[in-house]
Amino acid sequence: MTETISIEGVRVCAAEDVPLGEGRTVIVAGRPLAVFRTDDGFFALDNTCTHMGGPLADGIVADETVACPLHDRRFELATGRAVGHECGGVAAYPVEGRDGEIFVTMPLLEGAASDESRLATGAAEVEPAEVTPTDGESPAGNTG
């Protein structure tokens, strides 16, 4: 783990850009995030499903989870934790709304390391250093 930079409060969209109950992809510094809007507010996760890289932003959103559109793996909106499967969780990012604009805080880590399992503990929010940049390719998804 070398240098990290933490990006606080990047404006990603206006509130009305995301339809209620859906998600949209936004690529921040080359990293695809999924921004969701529910009755409880906005959430941001890594967009890339840990199973086979499906786009989570295109998933079906329930009260507290989103289900990947490819094979229905579920993730908690607030934490990115894997729900009912063993593919591991995704990173979750703090989101803030101000005057109808949506801001995401994104910690970035320099240098690649396998983050899958550690993120599966749902520690993404508290341990920013564990988030790795991706190159836009889907991860290997090699967990059984």
Add this chain to the structure above:
Amino acid sequence: MSTNGHHFGANGNGGRAANDRSPAPKRVVIVGGGIAGQSLCERLRERDSDVQVTLVCAEPHLPYDRVHLSDLLSDEEPSGPLGELQLRPDEWYDDNGVEVLVDTKVERIDLPGHELELSNGDTVAYDKLALAIGSQPLMPPIPGIELEGVYAYRGPTDTAAIRAAAAEATHAAVIGGGLLGLEAARGVQAQGCPVTVVHLMDRLMERQLDAGAASMLLPAMEELDMEVSLERQTEEILADDDGHVRGLRFSDGEELAADLVAVSIGIRPEKELAEHAGIDCNRGIIVDDRLCTSEPDVVALGECAEHRGVVYGIVAPIYEHAKVAADTLLERDGDEYRGSLPWAKLKVAEVDLVSIGDVEGDGGATSALAERREYRKIAMRDGRMVGAILLGDTRGTEALLEAVRSGERVDDPLARLAEAAEAGPEELPDEAQVCDCNGVCKGDIVRAVTEDGMSSKQEVMSVTRAGTGCGSCKPLVADIVAIAGGSDEPAYLCPCRKQTREFVAEQIMSNGHDAVSEVSEACGTGRECGLCKPALAYLVSQINDNRHREERSARHINDRVHANIQNDGTFSVVPRMRGGVTNSDQLRRIADAADKYDVGMIKVTGGQRIDLLGVKKDDLPAIWEDIGMPSGHAYGKAVRQVKSCVGTDFCRFGLGDSIKLGVELEGEWEGLHTPAKVKSGVSGCPRNCAEATVKDIGVVAIEGGWQVYVGGAAGGSVRKGDVIATVETAEESKRVATAFLQYYREHASFKERTYDFVPRVGLEELQEQVLDEDNQATLLERFRLAKTAAAARDPWLERRDPYHERQFTDLDSIQLPQAGGNGANGHGDEPGDSESVAEERELELVGPPPEGER
């Protein structure tokens, strides 16, 4: 009692008096935190929540899955020393009241004092003791075995060392061509190091394979670029000047250069601890059928135990041991242990190989296909099945395991072998063990579904524990759950809240709900996992005859953007082409659009239409505009196509105008959503070129009339449709087919294809509902209502009138200042930061689309 302070629970020292009356042991200590020690903890806790359980582990880890150690060799980058192998999360031990001492060895057992001496100087008292101390790798007593660069293959430390060495080494040798040796060799290769397997015997895996199978395994391994050197006795491991290994010397004097050597020639059960205490040992610690050692308060299990003269080196018996040992420790009646069937599966991804039991026998049958590297054998003894080998094609593993376990009597082994290959989960007997880790049989799973009302694989797994060990049986568990669910147990529309389709339909009708969110609000349907929302959306639309309030958030992405999502996140576009009839103008527009939007592939589908694959989501509106044809609904649960043959228009055999009927039917039905996709076909004569008899709805022209088929399928299931009616005119056939379609729309469960629906409801009932004049008239009336609303609009017209400004577009990409270049950049939390970011984004907007966008 003891002097150490690690007791779990508060009553460590009290209660001796009560103890005198109660025969139940108060404190069980388990020595050894391998799979055996861990399983025993779990079996004890299942049976008794009060008994104190202490687990003493010599290794500096919580119990982990040794079986999958090779994951640490082959995985891209294991996270931590154990990767994903830890069997239970840290919290498990607290949650289950199990005291664990890691990195602590038991040095001595004081049998009379019922006390253990630990490596940290403490002592621990026990009422009952379990020895689950496993085994050590066998190392040949040859010169050089202690050299640097020579490793055993047993634990995470060895594995990490091999991994690190393999990344540097120029050539590796693995001594031992058994199950583990081959696995280790493959792991070394995964690190990019060439490898030679050196084996003493004249064939690989001689303990699990007969000569025939071994002769086919050899080329399979060689094809993976693995060198195999047989009949090689290593006499010495050679050192270079620095005391590091440089090669092997064999008994014939030849040498092999290797700067990494992994040894995997077998195991030596750990028994010294017991032996020193005076417990009877032979190869391992001797146990009886209750797993009791020569000492009444001490059991042994796992790889350290010798039962009826056998020491097992595999994991499956351990789960059986743990159950019996738990009963013995708690002084409960239970099954006796009678020994286990040895079986093994080679964990080398490219080679499928299962070996079961005694593979030689005194006869049997073999089916071998050398060119396909397939070798399947049943071994028999005295007319009963005693073993099997499945190489290259492991279908029927569970069935054969069960047959060998039960000693099935077989008259025609070759036929039995063929039968096993066909044995799907349906054919498995109820007693067949599905999950070896937890000893769960097919019958247990079926009962969880049919008697306990579990409906999802997840629920069944958590209740029966099937699939929760290694997970290798999960697909089979899922299949069995599906089959068991196919009975007439309620299939839930919303499994989370256990709500059936009927219940939800009733709620919608009586409360007049016309939107999914209303139903969710009122009944909770769809709020938990959301996966039933599409079913709910269909039900809401169907009950309201398509005059519902559409909420796209309840639809699958396919139905939000009217295209089929592909595995890479792009979409496929299939325009409507009624009856499979098109013209040059359409083809030209399709061709131009394909060029313009750089379509990945143009494919003629099985349904006589054209599929443009690899279209980006935000190109969808434009490509539809250019093509100018309506949606083919190829992405939804909807009426797909009506395939037709050329019929009387062109065909010399034609008896009916199949093109006309096909085009008309598709026109009448298109745009309607259905519980599952509906594929149809019209054939002009019984030669059936449009394959109408295996469609959900099919019409076939015959001499003097038309036959209407329903419930056919030629996909994952193959079913010939049933003739619901034979009628004289094409018009009549349309009415029957359409009335059936509507009845299906109203009564099928979501995702229930007609091939399940028709047999479930029964042909007679369907004929009653669909052919009866009054019933037919009302069905057709409701069909028209639904159709008028649905057909009002081709969904692809949403390109001009999207339901949301960003129906087809994602958010704009954001470019940040170079991350990490200099630490301070972008670090601060002054408000200015986000502004500078926003500026970057402006720049980005005018630039080219960023890399990495799909």
